Amino acid sequence: MLVELKNTTRKLCVIGDPVLHSKSPLIQNALIRALGLDYIYLCQPVPAGGAAAWLEAARTAGYAGFNATMPHKEALLPLMDELEEDARLYGSVNTVCLREGRAIGCNTDGGGFLQALLDAGMDPRGRRAVVLGAGGAAKAVALKLVQRGAASVTVCNRTPEKAAALCAHAPQVMRPAAFGPETLRREAGAADLLVNCTSLGMAGTAGQFAGLDFLEALPRDGAVFDLIYHPAETALLARARALGRPAANGLGMLIHQAILALERFTGQELDRAALRAVAERALEEG
Numbered sequence: 001m002l003v004e005l006k007n008t009t010r011k012l013c014v015i016g017d018p019v020l021h022s023k024s025p026l027i028q029n030a031l032i033r034a035l036g037l038d039y040i041y042l043c044q045p046v047p048a049g050g051a052a053a054w055l056e057a058a059r060t061a062g063y064a065g066f067n068a069t070m071p072h073k074e075a076l077l078p079l080m081d082e083l084e085e086d087a088r089l090y091g092s093v094n095t096v097c098l099r100e101g102r103a104i105g106c107n108t109d110g111g112g113f114l115q116a117l118l119d120a121g122m123d124p125r126g127r128r129a130v131v132l133g134a135g136g137a138a139k140a141v142a143l144k145l146v147q148r149g150a151a152s153v154t155v156c157n158r159t160p161e162k163a164a165a166l167c168a169h170a171p172q173v174m175r176p177a178a179f180g181p182e183t184l185r186r187e188a189g190a191a192d193l194l195v196n197c198t199s200l201g202m203a204g205t206a207g208q209f210a211g212l213d214f215l216e217a218l219p220r221d222g223a224v225f226d227l228i229y230h231p232a233e234t235a236l237l238a239r240a241r242a243l244g245r246p247a248a249n250g251l252g253m254l255i256h257q258a259i260l261a262l263e264r265f266t267g268q269e270l271d272r273a274a275l276r277a278v279a280e281r282a283l284e285e286g
C-alpha cells in the first residue's frame, strides 16, 4: 500500500502483544486514504506491562492517538486523564485520543457491535437477547444491549461466577444462566436474538460447540449474531442459516469499531455506511 507522508502527517497506531496479525492498520489506512486525511496508521508491538511507557512515548512523539488490544485494554484505564462513558462502564480502553497532552480513553467495542447489529437489521430495542460468553467482548455486547433498550439480556457462560458478575451491572434486565445443552435450548426458545461472544468456532484451537441443536428452539425470526469473523461462516452461523434464521458474523463489528475510533481521533462524524464498504474492499484485497 502506497501512503504519501508529509512533515505534517499525524501518527496513529495499534499497540498490543501479539499485534502483528492485526487488521487495524489495513482498515484504518484504507479509511484514511478514502477520506483524503493527512494521517498514517502504524502497527506498534508493546509488551505486557508497557502501556504507561508507551503512553509517554506517544505523547512525546506527537501521536494523535492509538488503539489498544491484548494485553493493554485494562492497564490503560487508570492512565487516562478522561474516560468516555463506555470505557468506564466496560473497565477497558481500546481507543486513546491524545489532545493537547491529555489522554482520553474510549471504548468502541460496544458501539461497533450495535452499529453492525443495526446494519444487519437486528435492532435489539424491546427484544429478548441471549449472550453466550462472559469475557471482555461479552461485557461490551451485553451492556450495549441493555443501553439500547433490550427487554432482557440472559448471559450463558461456562464459568457461572463470570456470568453473575456481568449481570450484576444491570440486575433488573440481566440474568445469568448456565452453558449446558438443556439450558441453551431453553434460553434459545425464549430469544429474539442470540449473540455468540465465546471463542467457540473461531479458526485455530478455540474448539467448537458440543452441539448446535439448541438453535432449533429459536423462534422463527430469532436472529443469530456471531462475533467471530474468521472463518466468515462458523458452524453456528451455518446451522442458523440452514434453519432459515437471520445470521451475521463479526466483520461488521470489527469494521465499525475502527470507524468509530477514527471518528474519535479526527473529531469528525464519518459516513459509516460508505466507509464500511471501503473497509470490506480493503480486507478482501488483503
Ligand code: NAP
Pocket (backbone or CB within 6 Å): 109, 132, 133, 134, 135, 136, 137, 138, 157, 158, 159, 162, 179, 197, 198, 199, 200, 202, 206, 207, 227, 228, 229, 250, 251, 253, 254, 255, 257
Ligand atoms: P475472552 O475474554 O477470553 O472470553 C472468552 C469467552 O469464551 C468466555 O466467556 C469463555 O468462558 C468462553 N469459552 C472459551 N472456551 C470455551 C469452551 N470450550 N466452552 C465454553 N465457553 C468457552 O475473549 P473475548 O475477548 O471476550 O473474545 C471472545 C470472542 O469474540 C473471540 O472469538 C474474539 O475473536 C471475538 N471478538 C470479536 C470482535 C469483533 O470485532 N468482531 C471483537 C472482540 C472479540 P469462561 O468464562 O468459562 O472461560
